[in-house]
Amino acid sequence: MSSDFTLAHKRNATGIPTGRLGMWWVVASEVVIFGGLIVSYLLHRLGSPEWGGEAAFTIVPAGALNTFVLLTSSYFVVVAHKAIGENDREKAFKFLWYTIACAGIFLVVKSYEYTTELTEMAHHHIKDGHMIGTYPVFWYFYFAATGLHAFHVIAGAIAIGYVSFGVRRGENLQRVEYAGIYWHFVDVVWIFLFPLFYIAK
Amino acid sequence: MSKDKDSSKTTSNIVFAVTAVSCVLFGIAAFFFVLNTPSGWMLGPDLKPMTQASSYAYDIDSLFGLITFLVGFWFIVSEVVLFYFIFRFRRKTPDQKAQYISGEEPHHKQWISIPHILVILCDVVLVVGTVYVWYKIKQDLPPAQATIRVTGQQWAWTFEHPGPDNLLEDDPATTDVDESADNITLVDELHLKVNTVYHFKLESTDVLHSFSIPAFRIKQDSVPGRTITGWFEPIKEGEYDIQCAEMCGIGHGLMMGRLYVHSEEDFNQWQKPMTSSSTAAKMKNPTAPNQVALGRAALGEK
């Protein structure tokens, strides 16, 4: 049924299952990482109102589509979790893969954005091989933040894939909930990035 | 039982009262002693106190003294009590029993809470002292009688002194006169007139450096992309070290400058020949190493 868990793993002095507790700590540490990046961006931005001009070059419809895609993917992961509760492993497996599909769409949209935004930015800021203009820092933060986020989307999708195979074998079904917690976190980060980088002009 | 408790309580209270009063008296004594310290606490090259060559060196040295008294008091008390307990409660016989003290009872806890409060009081005194000194040196710039520009780069200091017109920069209002034409630019050499309030405009061309003159007690990092203004007033003639106090690459240890504080006549003597010939005046970075070439060479070689 469950794989080789230590006694330590099975004990429960706080009443919260160990895996869930562990996942909340993971989320907490990630919050601080993204928090640091976002706060640095905010402080820089508040000191440089000219950045609004740069933000005009982000593609809002693409960002909005991605927001919708991620929110939908979070919904799918909730459905998968519910299906586990109802003992419907096949449904859970299906919906986990719908989530991964959404992640795929998100990444495709992102690649389109990166290639177009990069050329726009290069056009604006690079002449004869060096930087001109003084506000490319917005772009540094944009690529760093969305890039780090995309990396977490990829990692999350891989983790969900791994969990889905366990579901199919009927093992470690509790991991669907934990993967779901992580995925919701990835979604929430995007909910912060979207207004900060796309909408605030 | 309760009689024991009462008498030990009374002893505790007396000890605390005596300690508290002596702390306060000690603190006041320290304050006055320190404020009247003669030549300061930093060390000069010959183990004698380092020259207090600027008007605020005395303030920093006094603050050092204040901290030494207050913190030193707590340090000595703690170490003495530690070593006394180690000695007094060492196991002399194999069956020597220890006491059972949880530390939760109030008459035990107060041995911690009362020193705790006294430490806080000491900290308040220190905060007052340090804010006063910091405000004087870093926040409250007195009006400048002269201004110099200090530029750090890998790996030299460039000092731009105003010429006899005492103007460092061009006044944008007067377009026909070039006020900076008579400026004296030297590398790794700074000349100042005693008893004059100088502002320095500190810049860097590449990485972080730090403009440091121990005899003045001043230190300020230079940040590329910024001009940071500070001040000092030399009060003692002499020659002093100038250092770079922020890691800036392989030549960090070579960024040595010399500061010359002159009397008014000597300063005028020094300034005259520097401005009489235009070639002598414009010595921008003559010996500073070509950092970019150096860098490329090092990367290419290795």
Place this chain on the structure above:
Amino acid sequence: MSDNTQGEHSHHEQSFWSKYVFSTDHFIIGLQYTFTGILMAFIGGYMAYVFRMQLAFPGEAVPGFGVVGPGEYNNLVTNHGTIMIFWVAMPVLVAGFGNFCIPLMLGVDDMVFPRLNRLSYQIFAISCVVIIASQFVPGGGFGGAWTAYPPLSADATYNLTLWGQRLWVIGVALEFVAFLMGGINFVTTTMNARAKGMKFYDIPIVVWFIVIASILFMVSVGPLIAGAVMLLLDQFQVTGFYNPAMGGDPLLWQHLFWFFGHPEVYVVLLPAIGVCAEIIPVFARKKLFAYKIVLWTAVATGALSFIVWAHHQFISGIDPRIANIFTITTLMISIPIAEMIFVYIATLYGGSIEFKTPMLWALAFIAEFLIGGCTGIYLGSTGTDIYFHDTYFVVAHFHFTFVPIAIIAVFAGITHWFPKASGRMLDETLGKIHFWGTIIPFTIMFLLMFPLGMAGQHRRIAGYEIFEELAPYQDIRVIITYCLIAMIAFQFVFFYNVIVSLLSGKKAEKNPWRANTLEWQAPNVPPHGNFPDGFPEVNRGPYEYSVPGRKEDYWPQNAPKEKPTSPKSDKK
């Protein structure tokens, strides 16, 4: 869901590789971290030897290295600091002691996520390889100081170490990831996997402190991981986060670095001082004074540590008005630390102190750390920091805190738990020779650095001959170097002691120090699963020593409940 029986493990014969190299067992992983940390200490210590020889005899070839050029000097001081903090103090104190102590002291078989535990060590091992590799790449190892301030650290045309700079950042980032993973185990295991009957205030202080340290690390390292990603992007010339010419700000890195850097010193301090909290009650036969105050001071210190960071940046170009706030918070943080020291000293009062080697180390920790703590006031106070910033006064201060943390407390812990981990006793005489041979040279050499700082001697300088105000102090620099060599020499006594004791030392009984905490109930060299005779249940706190009315002067946590024989005794 609490369960007191052994979990279902497949009891197959484990190969050497799966038992010792790819182990998921907390004891083995703890040993792996500790041995790796000690190995890295050799490297860090060697670097200190080389640069101190250069300082004492400038320009002369150093035996075992050669002539030290300016770039090499910077590389040595940079990596000495970086390695000692991230690859010695952290693995030994947090992951080494954490992995060893936590499951045993909680009375459980292992950590809650053993495979994550193994992965954390593997990533840590990779980070070791990366940082060592940075020494051998073209251009040499990074030399921009352990603080790696840009623009120097972000641009190879400034630092001249193209690959060294990148590998340094990558190595540090990997180490951060490893400890984030490790921390999840320490915190979750302590919260959930405690022995039956062990309430929060029955948890030994060292376990609490490692947990608090893990939480501190986790919360503080996030922004720096972001900052390190940003620095790496700058180094690859993709961005200019810290480059003023590209719109960036060098000071941003400083804030991100020190926001982590300051809590980091408490991340390593807490386990160290926790180890002393375990040793002092055992060898004084006395209950730890005011357990709850000890806990409270640790939490207060941890919380305050997040609002002091800019005391490293007073003269760096920050707004001078902000400096006033940070000097106040910094002076405030001295208060809970002072309280913690007072409590440890109070624990000695009325004790029956036995001077075995672990106790010597624990007492030396307090005496030496007091020096470090008190001298920190000069640096936390803005006015004096103007003068002392980047001088040897700082170097002396932080070695009087770091050496007690990373060396004194580590030897305290190793000598204390050696019987449990190996089944043998260490030789007491050799232990004492090693102790004095370490403490005396250490104290002398760093005390001498205070007057050097007062003379204005600045840091990270390969030779002082050209500075007229500093050149006259060369004799002191030579003495300091000789002290270091003496200190290094005496470490061989320790390793000799360990090897000889492992081979033919006296066999240790299960609880040679007659201590209360649960690890002493497990067999020596704890087997996989730790407690083959059943998991202990806890009936009291960890420091019930010399309880009045009892025959024995110790009372193990899992000993059965007894009726009090005299009205004055109390169970908790």
